[in-house]
Amino acid sequence: MTEAMTTESATELLRIDELEIAFEERGSLTNRPVRGITLAVAPREVVGIVGETGCGKSLTGLAVLGLLPKGAVPSGRVLIDGVEQPFDGRGTARGDVVSIVFQNPGTAFNPVFTLGRQMRDVVERQRRVDGRPLGRAGAKAHILHYLEQVGLPDPERIFRSYPHELSGGMLQRAMIAMALVCEPRLLILDEPTTALDVTIAKQILELILSLRDRFGFGVLLITHNLGVVREVCDRIAVLYAGRVVEAGPTDAVLRAPAHPYTRGLLGALPARHRPGQPLDAIRGAVPGNLLRITGCSFRERCPIAVEACASVDPALEPVSPLHEAACILAAGVEGSRS
């Protein structure tokens, strides 16, 4: 592993080190959707994880929280503030240090309790003042403060509302407030705007950045939308088939993508084409099972694959000082290897 994705370890908030997640059923492995992911997030930094369905984005987020589904067999390390976190969730920094915001605010809340009740559960469990619980009134005041921070009008009313009484955009703000009540230092956002209309999505992204400025948390943003990444991320990691295939500062990766998959993702976007001009689709589909992959996992879909790609499993190599790609042809294609 190179140092490009690593900031000074002293300033690292989150470090994921060679994370692998396999799935086991009746004693035998059935799949290995995450096959070695390494990345880091510094305080105040927004790092994007990009990739298509099934590339391991969400599992990576869940592993950080110790929320992996049953049957998952993780290996590698997740460190928060330099402290290794257990994968089974007990005694993790979840809640104290890390919070998550899910994609679909309409289903992430429990429909039969008011938002206030659900947020109070979190606060009463997690917040202590001088080692003692906050108490009802204290918890409520704390929650109202955060409902206000996320720009919701009339926090008192929101506190008493059931999820179905709010629009998708308002619910996502409430979800963010719920993530913030524990004053996390790392916020994981799993497709936070995918279910929202564009005008609302824009407001939510702006809100996240302004909250980051105010509270100073780091953000791990999971998304498939390269436009969203471009707007908010400092650095990105492009995932394919459970691996980071390209990583670096957002600008560098999007301006001069070195991995053919990243170039393929960009090339497939309708906005990069004139009407009538055929889209540069990536042929084929993501491999369904990653248990027995040999060589480069992208080679079957790759427009520039050569014979060596069938036997060499490429590691991340620098293409410029902070930018790296896992492709044996990356340097040759970009001509930028120093």
Place this chain on the structure above:
Amino acid sequence: MSTMLSVENVVKVYRAHGTRVRAVDGVSFEVEAGTTFGLVGESGSGKSTVARCALRLIEPTSGGSRIDGEPIGDLRGRGLRELRARTGMVFQNPVAALNPRLTIEQSIAEPLRTHTSLRGRALAQRARELLDEVGLAAAHAERLPHQLSGGQCQRVGIARALATRPRLLVLDEPTSALDVSVQAQVLNLLQELKREHALSYLLISHDLDVVRYMSDSAGVMRKGALVEVGPASEVLVNPRHEYTQRLLAAMPETPGAVPLDELAPADPRENRIRQ
């Protein structure tokens, strides 16, 4: 150019909890033969409801539409069934749109059984032809929907819509559930099929980039009304209506996008703004 679909002052009112909601509030537009008309707008703006009213999949409260010049409002029985055969619809969630217990071939044969006299070997052959046309292999015929990827299921959805050789397809968010690389495959397929079969599309999407790329004309809906309509190269490039401008401004900028001013026609005609 002739007009394939003409939507005329469609109104759809729903009653809910004693209040009346005007889901569609007097919408009119035309889809010229061989072209794509893109309908954009946020969720709940009435896009899908208009399209369904236009094909009489739901009955409009008032107003109606003509297909190929023929008013469809009074069609009953056989006439209505023939209308169904002349139009097709592709839905947003390709996996949910297929019967999970039918094989792919059975799913494609279903509209053929309903609308044609094909049976037995001829039926199977036409189903295979359709599979081939949407880029699926014969090996897919015996599979069930859950054994296919989302993109492959959407190809099946398109094959079903094409089965009766319609001339007009309504595409309701055909790629919203798909990843970008697969979206590109499906959009390319739709463009090819349109050329080969001289199809007309009514494309519904909340993705302005997709609509701008695919459409000849476009309409923008808000709260049940069409607020702007005209050539896509004007409405979605240089919008006149404040709401369309706001939608365009909210789209995250795609890295490496073709600059919008290069998409605008040199001599823009007036696009109409509706109230």
